[in-house]
Amino acid sequence: MVKIGRWKLFQVWLRLLLLQGSWNFERLQGGGWFYAMAPILRLLYGEKEMLRIAREHVGYFNTHPYLAPAVAGAVIRLELERAAGNDHGVGIAEFKEMVGTPYAAVGDALFWGGLRPLAAGVALLLAAKGLVVAPIVFLVLFNALPLWFRIAGFLSGYELGLRSVEFLQRRKLPDLAIRAKEASVVLLGGVAAFLVFQLLDGEQKPLWLGFLAVPAVLLCGYLARRGISTLLLVLISSALIMICSIFSADVVVWLP
Amino acid sequence: MIATELAIGAGVALICGLDRTAALQVMISRPIVAAPLVAWLLGDVGVGLEIGLMVELLWLARLPVGAAIPPDDTQVAIAGTVLAVSLGGLLGQNGLEYQLLCLLIAIPLGKFGQFFDRFARQYNGRKVAQSDRHLESGRFRAMEQAHRMGLCCFGLAAVGTYLLIICGGLILIPILAPLLLPSLDATAPWLRLALPLVGIAVILGTINVNRALTLFGASFGMAFLLMWLV
Numbered sequence: 001m002v003k004i005g006r007w008k009l010f011q012v013w014l015r016l017l018l019l020q021g022s023w024n025f026e027r028l029q030g031g032g033w034f035y036a037m038a039p040i041l042r043l044l045y046g047e048k049e050m051l052r053i054a055r056e057h058v059g060y061f062n063t064h065p066y067l068a069p070a071v072a073g074a075v076i077r078l079e080l081e082r083a084a085g086n087d088h089g090v091g092i093a094e095f096k097e098m099v100g101t102p103y104a105a106v107g108d109a110l111f112w113g114g115l116r117p118l119a120a121g122v123a124l125l126l127a128a129k130g131l132v133v134a135p136i137v138f139l140v141l142f143n144a145l146p147l148w149f150r151i152a153g154f155l156s157g158y159e160l161g162l163r164s165v166e167f168l169q170r171r172k173l174p175d176l177a178i179r180a181k182e183a184s185v186v187l188l189g190g191v192a193a194f195l196v197f198q199l200l201d202g203e204q205k206p207l208w209l210g211f212l213a214v215p216a217v218l219l220c221g222y223l224a225r226r227g228i229s230t231l232l233l234v235l236i237s238s239a240l241i242m243i244c245s246i247f248s249a250d251v252v253v254w255l256p
Numbered sequence: 257m258i259a260t261e262l263a264i265g266a267g268v269a270l271i272c273g274l275d276r277t278a279a280l281q282v283m284i285s286r287p288i289v290a291a292p293l294v295a296w297l298l299g300d301v302g303v304g305l306e307i308g309l310m311v312e313l314l315w316l317a318r319l320p321v322g323a324a325i326p327p328d329d330t331q332v333a334i335a336g337t338v339l340a341v342s343l344g345g346l347l348g349q350n351g352l353e354y355q356l357l358c359l360l361i362a363i364p365l366g367k368f369g370q371f372f373d374r375f376a377r378q379y380n381g382r383k384v385a386q387s388d389r390h391l392e393s394g395r396f397r398a399m400e401q402a403h404r405m406g407l408c409c410f411g412l413a414a415v416g417t418y419l420l421i422i423c424g425g426l427i428l429i430p431i432l433a434p435l436l437l438p439s440l441d442a443t444a445p446w447l448r449l450a451l452p453l454v455g456i457a458v459i460l461g462t463i464n465v466n467r468a469l470t471l472f473g474a475s476f477g478m479a480f481l482l483m484w485l486v
Contacts, residue, residue, distance in 0.1 A: 017279060018278065018403070018404075020278050020279075021279060021410070022402065022403040022405070022406025022407070022409075023380060023410075024377050024378070024380035025323055025378065025381050028323075031380070031384070031399075031402065031406065032403060032406075035403040038399075051391070054391055054399075055391065058387070062322065065281050104322075108319055109464075112321070113463065113464070116286075117459055117463075120286065120288060120312050120313065120316060123288045123312070124288065124309055124312060124313070124452065127288060127305045130305065134292070134305060135289040135292045138283070138288050138289060139284070139289060142283050178465070181465045184459075184463070185459075185468050185475070186471050186472075186474075188313075188459060188460070188472065189472040189474070190475050190476070190479040191456070192452075192453060192456050192472075192476055193475070193477075193478075193480040193483065194479065195452055196453075197480055197483045197484070199448075199449045207484050211480070214473055214476055216457075217453055217457045217472075218469060219457075220454055220458070220461070221460040221461035221469075222461060223457075223461070224317075224457060224458040224461035225461040225462065230314055230318070230455070230458050233454045234360075234451065237450045238360060238447055238450065241443050241446045241450055242439055242443050245442045245446070
Protein backbone atom coordinates (compact mmCIF):
# COMPACT_ATOMS: atom_id res chain seq x y z
CA MET A 1 0.00 0.00 0.00
CA VAL A 2 1.27 3.52 -0.87
CA LYS A 3 2.32 5.54 2.16
CA ILE A 4 0.85 9.03 2.40
CA GLY A 5 3.01 11.59 4.15
CA ARG A 6 1.71 13.89 6.88
CA TRP A 7 2.25 16.94 4.71
CA LYS A 8 -0.01 15.50 1.98
CA LEU A 9 -2.73 14.80 4.54
CA PHE A 10 -2.34 18.29 5.97
CA GLN A 11 -2.58 19.69 2.46
CA VAL A 12 -5.94 17.94 1.96
CA TRP A 13 -7.13 19.16 5.36
CA LEU A 14 -6.20 22.74 4.48
CA ARG A 15 -7.94 22.47 1.13
CA LEU A 16 -11.08 21.27 2.90
CA LEU A 17 -11.23 24.72 4.50
CA LEU A 18 -12.08 25.94 0.98
CA LEU A 19 -14.60 23.15 0.33
CA GLN A 20 -17.43 25.55 -0.53
CA GLY A 21 -15.30 27.89 -2.65
CA SER A 22 -17.06 26.99 -5.89
CA TRP A 23 -20.43 26.11 -4.35
CA ASN A 24 -23.13 25.98 -7.02
CA PHE A 25 -26.72 24.77 -7.38
CA GLU A 26 -25.74 21.91 -9.73
CA ARG A 27 -23.17 20.03 -7.67
CA LEU A 28 -23.07 21.98 -4.40
CA GLN A 29 -19.64 21.13 -2.92
CA GLY A 30 -18.61 18.80 -5.77
CA GLY A 31 -15.92 21.11 -7.18
CA GLY A 32 -14.48 21.77 -3.73
CA TRP A 33 -14.40 18.07 -2.95
CA PHE A 34 -12.30 17.31 -6.02
CA TYR A 35 -10.06 20.30 -5.23
CA ALA A 36 -9.42 18.90 -1.73
CA MET A 37 -8.79 15.33 -2.86
CA ALA A 38 -6.65 16.18 -5.91
CA PRO A 39 -3.24 15.98 -4.16
CA ILE A 40 -3.99 12.43 -2.93
CA LEU A 41 -5.45 11.27 -6.24
CA ARG A 42 -2.40 12.56 -8.11
CA LEU A 43 -0.18 10.65 -5.71
CA LEU A 44 -2.08 7.37 -6.05
CA TYR A 45 -2.93 7.19 -9.72
CA GLY A 46 -1.28 7.61 -13.08
CA GLU A 47 -2.68 9.96 -15.69
CA LYS A 48 -4.99 7.40 -17.40
CA GLU A 49 -6.40 6.01 -14.16
CA MET A 50 -6.70 9.50 -12.73
CA LEU A 51 -9.29 10.44 -15.36
CA ARG A 52 -11.50 7.47 -14.43
CA ILE A 53 -11.10 8.08 -10.69
CA ALA A 54 -11.55 11.85 -10.94
CA ARG A 55 -14.98 11.37 -12.57
CA GLU A 56 -16.13 9.75 -9.31
CA HIS A 57 -15.02 12.77 -7.30
CA VAL A 58 -16.35 15.72 -9.31
CA GLY A 59 -20.06 14.91 -9.07
CA TYR A 60 -22.70 16.15 -6.66
CA PHE A 61 -21.53 16.23 -3.06
CA ASN A 62 -23.01 17.91 -0.03
CA THR A 63 -22.30 17.62 3.66
CA HIS A 64 -21.66 19.90 6.61
CA PRO A 65 -18.34 21.74 6.12
CA TYR A 66 -17.20 20.89 9.67
CA LEU A 67 -17.85 17.18 9.17
CA ALA A 68 -16.49 17.01 5.62
CA PRO A 69 -12.97 16.21 6.94
CA ALA A 70 -14.40 13.05 8.55
CA VAL A 71 -15.75 11.96 5.16
CA ALA A 72 -12.50 12.96 3.44
CA GLY A 73 -10.32 11.02 5.90
CA ALA A 74 -12.36 7.86 5.33
CA VAL A 75 -12.34 8.34 1.55
CA ILE A 76 -8.54 8.69 1.55
CA ARG A 77 -8.33 5.37 3.40
CA LEU A 78 -10.71 3.79 0.86
CA GLU A 79 -8.70 5.21 -2.03
CA LEU A 80 -5.53 3.74 -0.53
CA GLU A 81 -7.18 0.34 -0.30
CA ARG A 82 -8.55 0.59 -3.83
CA ALA A 83 -5.15 1.61 -5.19
CA ALA A 84 -3.70 -1.45 -3.42
CA GLY A 85 -6.33 -3.65 -5.10
CA ASN A 86 -8.44 -4.39 -2.00
CA ASP A 87 -12.17 -4.41 -2.66
CA HIS A 88 -14.33 -3.88 0.42
CA GLY A 89 -17.78 -4.03 -1.19
CA VAL A 90 -18.75 -0.38 -0.70
CA GLY A 91 -17.82 1.98 -3.52
CA ILE A 92 -16.32 5.38 -2.70
CA ALA A 93 -19.14 7.24 -4.45
CA GLU A 94 -21.66 5.14 -2.52
CA PHE A 95 -19.91 5.88 0.76
CA LYS A 96 -19.88 9.63 0.09
CA GLU A 97 -23.58 9.53 -0.76
CA MET A 98 -24.36 7.33 2.24
CA VAL A 99 -22.75 9.59 4.86
CA GLY A 100 -22.89 13.04 3.22
CA THR A 101 -26.57 13.79 3.82
CA PRO A 102 -26.86 12.47 7.41
CA TYR A 103 -23.67 14.31 8.38
CA ALA A 104 -25.12 17.48 6.81
CA ALA A 105 -28.37 17.13 8.75
CA VAL A 106 -26.73 16.48 12.11
CA GLY A 107 -24.08 19.16 11.52
CA ASP A 108 -26.67 21.78 10.63
CA ALA A 109 -28.68 20.99 13.75
CA LEU A 110 -25.67 20.94 16.07
CA PHE A 111 -23.44 23.72 14.77
CA TRP A 112 -25.86 26.15 13.12
CA GLY A 113 -29.02 25.45 15.10
CA GLY A 114 -27.54 24.77 18.55
CA LEU A 115 -23.99 25.95 19.08
CA ARG A 116 -24.16 29.23 17.15
CA PRO A 117 -27.10 30.76 19.08
CA LEU A 118 -25.51 29.53 22.32
CA ALA A 119 -22.18 31.24 21.64
CA ALA A 120 -23.98 34.32 20.30
CA GLY A 121 -26.09 34.54 23.48
CA VAL A 122 -23.02 34.57 25.72
CA ALA A 123 -21.27 37.12 23.49
CA LEU A 124 -24.35 39.38 23.44
CA LEU A 125 -24.49 39.47 27.23
CA LEU A 126 -20.87 40.65 27.27
CA ALA A 127 -21.47 43.12 24.43
CA ALA A 128 -24.49 44.56 26.25
CA LYS A 129 -22.18 45.24 29.20
CA GLY A 130 -19.83 47.02 26.75
CA LEU A 131 -17.04 44.46 27.09
CA VAL A 132 -14.82 44.44 24.01
CA VAL A 133 -13.86 40.80 24.59
CA ALA A 134 -17.36 39.76 23.41
CA PRO A 135 -16.27 38.90 19.82
CA ILE A 136 -13.26 36.93 21.07
CA VAL A 137 -15.42 34.98 23.52
CA PHE A 138 -17.84 34.21 20.69
CA LEU A 139 -15.05 32.96 18.42
CA VAL A 140 -13.49 30.77 21.15
CA LEU A 141 -16.82 29.35 22.34
CA PHE A 142 -18.07 28.62 18.87
CA ASN A 143 -14.91 27.33 17.22
CA ALA A 144 -13.65 24.90 19.87
CA LEU A 145 -16.06 22.10 18.95
CA PRO A 146 -16.00 22.53 15.12
CA LEU A 147 -12.19 22.65 15.16
CA TRP A 148 -12.07 19.45 17.19
CA PHE A 149 -14.44 17.74 14.76
CA ARG A 150 -12.46 19.02 11.79
CA ILE A 151 -9.19 17.56 13.16
CA ALA A 152 -10.37 14.45 15.04
CA GLY A 153 -12.92 13.59 12.33
CA PHE A 154 -10.25 13.71 9.64
CA LEU A 155 -7.75 11.64 11.63
CA SER A 156 -10.32 9.05 12.70
CA GLY A 157 -11.63 8.83 9.15
CA TYR A 158 -8.11 8.19 7.89
CA GLU A 159 -7.42 5.62 10.62
CA LEU A 160 -10.73 3.77 10.55
CA GLY A 161 -11.98 4.09 6.97
CA LEU A 162 -15.56 2.79 6.71
CA ARG A 163 -15.71 2.30 10.47
CA SER A 164 -15.20 6.04 11.00
CA VAL A 165 -18.99 6.33 10.96
CA GLU A 166 -18.90 4.71 14.41
CA PHE A 167 -16.62 7.51 15.61
CA LEU A 168 -19.40 10.04 15.03
CA GLN A 169 -22.15 7.67 16.16
CA ARG A 170 -20.44 7.33 19.53
CA ARG A 171 -20.58 11.12 20.00
CA LYS A 172 -24.42 11.03 19.85
CA LEU A 173 -24.48 14.26 17.87
CA PRO A 174 -28.30 14.45 17.46
CA ASP A 175 -28.70 14.35 21.28
CA LEU A 176 -25.97 16.93 21.64
CA ALA A 177 -27.76 19.15 19.10
CA ILE A 178 -31.03 18.99 21.04
CA ARG A 179 -29.26 19.85 24.30
CA ALA A 180 -27.42 22.74 22.67
CA LYS A 181 -30.70 24.08 21.29
CA GLU A 182 -32.41 23.80 24.68
CA ALA A 183 -29.49 25.56 26.33
CA SER A 184 -29.72 28.28 23.66
CA VAL A 185 -33.40 28.89 24.39
CA VAL A 186 -32.70 29.18 28.14
CA LEU A 187 -29.75 31.49 27.53
CA LEU A 188 -31.69 33.67 25.10
CA GLY A 189 -34.38 34.04 27.80
CA GLY A 190 -31.67 35.36 30.11
CA VAL A 191 -30.29 37.67 27.41
CA ALA A 192 -33.75 39.07 26.70
CA ALA A 193 -34.38 39.63 30.43
CA PHE A 194 -31.02 41.39 30.81
CA LEU A 195 -31.60 43.70 27.84
CA VAL A 196 -35.12 44.58 29.00
CA PHE A 197 -33.99 45.18 32.59
CA GLN A 198 -31.03 47.28 31.40
CA LEU A 199 -33.36 49.50 29.35
CA LEU A 200 -36.07 49.97 32.00
CA ASP A 201 -33.51 50.61 34.70
CA GLY A 202 -31.63 53.12 32.52
CA GLU A 203 -34.81 54.91 31.43
CA GLN A 204 -36.20 55.00 35.01
CA LYS A 205 -39.40 53.20 33.97
CA PRO A 206 -41.45 50.83 36.20
CA LEU A 207 -39.75 47.45 36.13
CA TRP A 208 -42.98 45.43 35.98
CA LEU A 209 -43.32 46.65 32.39
CA GLY A 210 -40.51 44.21 31.58
CA PHE A 211 -42.87 41.25 31.75
CA LEU A 212 -44.75 42.67 28.76
CA ALA A 213 -41.72 41.76 26.68
CA VAL A 214 -42.62 38.05 26.93
CA PRO A 215 -45.98 38.27 25.09
CA ALA A 216 -44.41 40.66 22.58
CA VAL A 217 -41.61 38.18 21.85
CA LEU A 218 -44.07 35.29 21.65
CA LEU A 219 -46.28 37.24 19.22
CA CYS A 220 -43.29 38.01 16.99
CA GLY A 221 -42.23 34.36 17.20
CA TYR A 222 -45.73 33.27 16.18
CA LEU A 223 -45.69 35.68 13.23
CA ALA A 224 -42.25 34.41 12.20
CA ARG A 225 -43.57 30.85 12.35
CA ARG A 226 -46.47 31.91 10.11
CA GLY A 227 -43.93 33.05 7.51
CA ILE A 228 -43.62 36.78 8.23
CA SER A 229 -40.05 37.78 7.32
CA THR A 230 -37.57 39.13 9.85
CA LEU A 231 -37.20 42.29 7.78
CA LEU A 232 -40.93 42.96 7.93
CA LEU A 233 -40.97 42.30 11.69
CA VAL A 234 -38.11 44.79 12.15
CA LEU A 235 -39.89 47.44 10.11
CA ILE A 236 -43.24 46.88 11.84
CA SER A 237 -41.75 46.92 15.35
CA SER A 238 -39.66 50.03 14.55
CA ALA A 239 -42.71 51.83 13.17
CA LEU A 240 -44.79 50.81 16.20
CA ILE A 241 -42.14 52.08 18.61
CA MET A 242 -41.92 55.40 16.79
CA ILE A 243 -45.71 55.78 16.75
CA CYS A 244 -45.94 54.85 20.45
CA SER A 245 -43.30 57.45 21.30
CA ILE A 246 -45.64 60.14 19.95
CA PHE A 247 -48.22 59.19 22.58
CA SER A 248 -45.77 58.23 25.32
CA ALA A 249 -46.11 61.55 27.12
CA ASP A 250 -49.85 60.90 27.55
CA VAL A 251 -49.30 57.32 28.75
CA VAL A 252 -46.53 58.09 31.22
CA VAL A 253 -48.85 60.12 33.46
CA TRP A 254 -50.96 56.97 34.07
CA LEU A 255 -47.98 54.87 35.13
CA PRO A 256 -47.25 54.56 38.86
CA MET B 257 -10.00 60.25 4.77
CA ILE B 258 -13.47 58.75 4.22
CA ALA B 259 -12.18 56.97 1.08
CA THR B 260 -9.52 55.24 3.20
CA GLU B 261 -12.13 54.22 5.76
CA LEU B 262 -14.44 52.90 3.05
CA ALA B 263 -11.52 50.93 1.61
CA ILE B 264 -10.74 49.43 5.04
CA GLY B 265 -14.41 48.48 5.26
CA ALA B 266 -14.22 46.87 1.81
CA GLY B 267 -11.20 44.82 2.90
CA VAL B 268 -13.04 43.54 5.97
CA ALA B 269 -16.16 42.95 3.83
CA LEU B 270 -14.11 40.79 1.46
CA ILE B 271 -12.47 38.68 4.18
CA CYS B 272 -15.65 38.25 6.22
CA GLY B 273 -17.69 37.67 3.07
CA LEU B 274 -15.42 34.77 2.12
CA ASP B 275 -15.68 33.35 5.64
CA ARG B 276 -19.46 33.38 5.33
CA THR B 277 -19.64 30.54 2.78
CA ALA B 278 -16.58 30.00 0.64
CA ALA B 279 -13.60 29.76 2.99
CA LEU B 280 -12.75 28.73 6.57
CA GLN B 281 -16.16 29.42 8.14
CA VAL B 282 -14.63 30.29 11.48
CA MET B 283 -17.49 32.76 11.96
CA ILE B 284 -15.60 36.03 11.77
CA SER B 285 -18.48 36.81 9.42
CA ARG B 286 -20.97 36.95 12.31
CA PRO B 287 -22.08 40.55 13.02
CA ILE B 288 -20.92 40.32 16.66
CA VAL B 289 -17.37 39.79 15.34
CA ALA B 290 -17.34 41.60 11.98
CA ALA B 291 -18.83 44.88 13.24
CA PRO B 292 -16.43 45.34 16.21
CA LEU B 293 -13.54 44.27 13.95
CA VAL B 294 -14.17 46.96 11.35
CA ALA B 295 -15.02 49.50 14.07
CA TRP B 296 -11.73 48.73 15.82
CA LEU B 297 -9.85 49.30 12.56
CA LEU B 298 -11.69 52.61 12.17
CA GLY B 299 -10.88 53.60 15.73
CA ASP B 300 -14.25 53.28 17.53
CA VAL B 301 -14.83 49.73 18.71
CA GLY B 302 -17.82 50.75 20.87
CA VAL B 303 -19.92 51.55 17.78
CA GLY B 304 -19.15 48.11 16.36
CA LEU B 305 -20.18 46.39 19.58
CA GLU B 306 -23.51 48.25 19.57
CA ILE B 307 -24.21 47.41 15.93
CA GLY B 308 -23.06 43.81 16.36
CA LEU B 309 -25.39 43.49 19.36
CA MET B 310 -28.35 44.78 17.39
CA VAL B 311 -27.77 42.75 14.19
CA GLU B 312 -26.37 39.45 15.51
CA LEU B 313 -29.63 37.73 16.36
CA LEU B 314 -31.78 39.09 13.54
CA TRP B 315 -31.12 36.40 10.95
CA LEU B 316 -29.40 33.84 13.17
CA ALA B 317 -32.40 31.54 12.75
CA ARG B 318 -31.93 31.48 8.97
CA LEU B 319 -29.60 28.52 8.64
CA PRO B 320 -27.25 28.33 5.64
CA VAL B 321 -28.55 24.85 4.86
CA GLY B 322 -28.20 23.33 1.38
CA ALA B 323 -29.34 25.82 -1.25
CA ALA B 324 -30.86 28.29 1.26
CA ILE B 325 -29.27 31.74 1.18
CA PRO B 326 -29.94 33.91 4.26
CA PRO B 327 -29.89 37.75 3.98
CA ASP B 328 -26.34 39.09 4.21
CA ASP B 329 -26.16 40.17 7.85
CA THR B 330 -22.36 40.27 7.59
CA GLN B 331 -22.36 43.14 5.11
CA VAL B 332 -25.26 44.85 6.91
CA ALA B 333 -23.15 44.91 10.08
CA ILE B 334 -19.92 45.98 8.34
CA ALA B 335 -21.45 48.63 6.09
CA GLY B 336 -23.69 49.87 8.93
CA THR B 337 -20.62 50.28 11.15
CA VAL B 338 -18.58 52.04 8.45
CA LEU B 339 -21.47 54.43 7.79
CA ALA B 340 -21.91 55.05 11.52
CA VAL B 341 -18.21 55.79 12.13
CA SER B 342 -17.04 57.42 8.88
CA LEU B 343 -20.10 59.25 7.63
CA GLY B 344 -21.00 60.04 11.23
CA GLY B 345 -17.64 61.78 11.59
CA LEU B 346 -18.36 63.88 8.50
CA LEU B 347 -21.89 64.77 9.59
CA GLY B 348 -20.91 65.34 13.20
CA GLN B 349 -23.18 62.54 14.42
CA ASN B 350 -22.15 59.73 16.75
CA GLY B 351 -25.05 58.88 19.07
CA LEU B 352 -27.12 55.70 19.35
CA GLU B 353 -29.92 57.29 17.31
CA TYR B 354 -27.53 57.90 14.41
CA GLN B 355 -26.21 54.31 14.61
CA LEU B 356 -29.81 53.10 14.46
CA LEU B 357 -30.54 55.25 11.44
CA CYS B 358 -27.53 53.72 9.66
CA LEU B 359 -28.77 50.24 10.56
CA LEU B 360 -32.39 50.86 9.58
CA ILE B 361 -31.12 51.91 6.14
CA ALA B 362 -28.56 49.08 5.90
CA ILE B 363 -30.94 46.26 6.95
CA PRO B 364 -33.35 46.47 3.97
CA LEU B 365 -30.42 46.96 1.58
CA GLY B 366 -28.85 43.78 3.00
CA LYS B 367 -31.64 41.89 1.27
CA PHE B 368 -29.81 42.58 -2.01
CA GLY B 369 -26.92 40.51 -0.66
CA GLN B 370 -29.01 37.44 -1.40
CA PHE B 371 -29.11 38.40 -5.09
CA PHE B 372 -25.35 38.90 -5.26
CA ASP B 373 -24.79 35.61 -3.45
CA ARG B 374 -27.23 33.77 -5.73
CA PHE B 375 -25.52 35.31 -8.76
CA ALA B 376 -22.12 34.05 -7.54
CA ARG B 377 -23.52 30.53 -7.10
CA GLN B 378 -25.19 30.61 -10.52
CA TYR B 379 -21.96 31.85 -12.10
CA ASN B 380 -20.10 28.95 -10.43
CA GLY B 381 -22.78 26.63 -11.83
CA ARG B 382 -22.10 27.89 -15.34
CA LYS B 383 -18.44 27.00 -14.84
CA VAL B 384 -19.31 23.34 -14.15
CA ALA B 385 -19.49 22.49 -17.88
CA GLN B 386 -16.12 24.15 -18.42
CA SER B 387 -14.68 22.18 -15.51
CA ASP B 388 -16.03 18.96 -17.07
CA ARG B 389 -14.26 19.79 -20.33
CA HIS B 390 -11.02 20.25 -18.37
CA LEU B 391 -11.62 16.87 -16.77
CA GLU B 392 -12.14 15.05 -20.06
CA SER B 393 -8.99 16.59 -21.49
CA GLY B 394 -7.06 15.61 -18.36
CA ARG B 395 -6.34 19.19 -17.28
CA PHE B 396 -6.79 18.65 -13.57
CA ARG B 397 -4.83 21.74 -12.56
CA ALA B 398 -7.26 23.85 -14.59
CA MET B 399 -10.13 22.28 -12.61
CA GLU B 400 -8.44 23.30 -9.38
CA GLN B 401 -7.94 26.78 -10.79
CA ALA B 402 -11.67 26.92 -11.66
CA HIS B 403 -12.45 26.13 -8.03
CA ARG B 404 -10.21 28.98 -6.85
CA MET B 405 -11.99 31.30 -9.29
CA GLY B 406 -15.21 30.41 -7.47
CA LEU B 407 -13.73 31.98 -4.36
CA CYS B 408 -13.26 35.21 -6.32
CA CYS B 409 -16.96 35.14 -7.27
CA PHE B 410 -17.99 34.92 -3.62
CA GLY B 411 -15.50 37.66 -2.75
CA LEU B 412 -16.92 39.93 -5.45
CA ALA B 413 -20.47 39.21 -4.28
CA ALA B 414 -19.52 40.23 -0.74
CA VAL B 415 -17.85 43.46 -1.84
CA GLY B 416 -20.76 44.17 -4.20
CA THR B 417 -23.24 43.92 -1.34
CA TYR B 418 -21.02 46.10 0.85
CA LEU B 419 -20.71 48.78 -1.84
CA LEU B 420 -24.45 48.74 -2.51
CA ILE B 421 -25.24 49.33 1.16
CA ILE B 422 -22.54 52.00 1.43
CA CYS B 423 -23.77 53.82 -1.69
CA GLY B 424 -27.38 53.63 -0.47
CA GLY B 425 -26.28 54.95 2.92
CA LEU B 426 -24.17 57.77 1.48
CA ILE B 427 -27.15 58.93 -0.57
CA LEU B 428 -29.97 58.40 1.94
CA ILE B 429 -28.43 59.21 5.32
CA PRO B 430 -27.57 62.89 4.68
CA ILE B 431 -31.14 63.38 3.39
CA LEU B 432 -32.95 61.42 6.10
CA ALA B 433 -30.80 62.33 9.10
CA PRO B 434 -32.26 65.82 9.68
CA LEU B 435 -35.79 64.43 9.26
CA LEU B 436 -35.56 61.27 11.36
CA LEU B 437 -32.92 61.92 14.02
CA PRO B 438 -35.16 64.13 16.20
CA SER B 439 -37.83 61.39 16.44
CA LEU B 440 -35.18 58.65 16.84
CA ASP B 441 -33.71 60.57 19.77
CA ALA B 442 -36.60 59.55 22.07
CA THR B 443 -37.02 56.04 20.69
CA ALA B 444 -33.39 54.95 20.20
CA PRO B 445 -33.07 52.92 23.44
CA TRP B 446 -36.34 51.10 22.68
CA LEU B 447 -35.29 50.36 19.11
CA ARG B 448 -31.94 49.11 20.42
CA LEU B 449 -33.91 46.62 22.50
CA ALA B 450 -36.41 45.77 19.75
CA LEU B 451 -33.87 44.49 17.21
CA PRO B 452 -32.35 41.71 19.38
CA LEU B 453 -35.81 40.84 20.73
CA VAL B 454 -37.14 40.38 17.18
CA GLY B 455 -34.15 38.13 16.51
CA ILE B 456 -34.84 36.09 19.65
CA ALA B 457 -38.52 35.85 18.68
CA VAL B 458 -37.66 34.54 15.21
CA ILE B 459 -35.28 31.98 16.74
CA LEU B 460 -38.02 30.84 19.15
CA GLY B 461 -40.51 30.67 16.31
CA THR B 462 -38.32 28.50 14.15
CA ILE B 463 -36.16 26.47 16.53
CA ASN B 464 -37.16 22.84 16.71
CA VAL B 465 -37.21 22.34 20.49
CA ASN B 466 -39.98 20.83 22.58
CA ARG B 467 -41.26 23.21 25.24
CA ALA B 468 -39.20 26.10 23.82
CA LEU B 469 -41.75 28.66 25.03
CA THR B 470 -41.80 27.18 28.55
CA LEU B 471 -38.01 27.20 28.73
CA PHE B 472 -37.82 30.75 27.39
CA GLY B 473 -40.58 32.05 29.67
CA ALA B 474 -39.13 30.40 32.76
CA SER B 475 -35.63 31.61 31.99
CA PHE B 476 -36.79 35.16 31.24
CA GLY B 477 -38.95 35.33 34.36
CA MET B 478 -36.28 33.93 36.65
CA ALA B 479 -33.50 36.16 35.30
CA PHE B 480 -35.68 39.28 35.33
CA LEU B 481 -36.92 38.68 38.88
CA LEU B 482 -33.38 38.04 40.09
CA MET B 483 -32.16 41.32 38.60
CA TRP B 484 -35.18 43.15 39.98
CA LEU B 485 -35.00 41.79 43.52
CA VAL B 486 -31.26 41.41 44.08
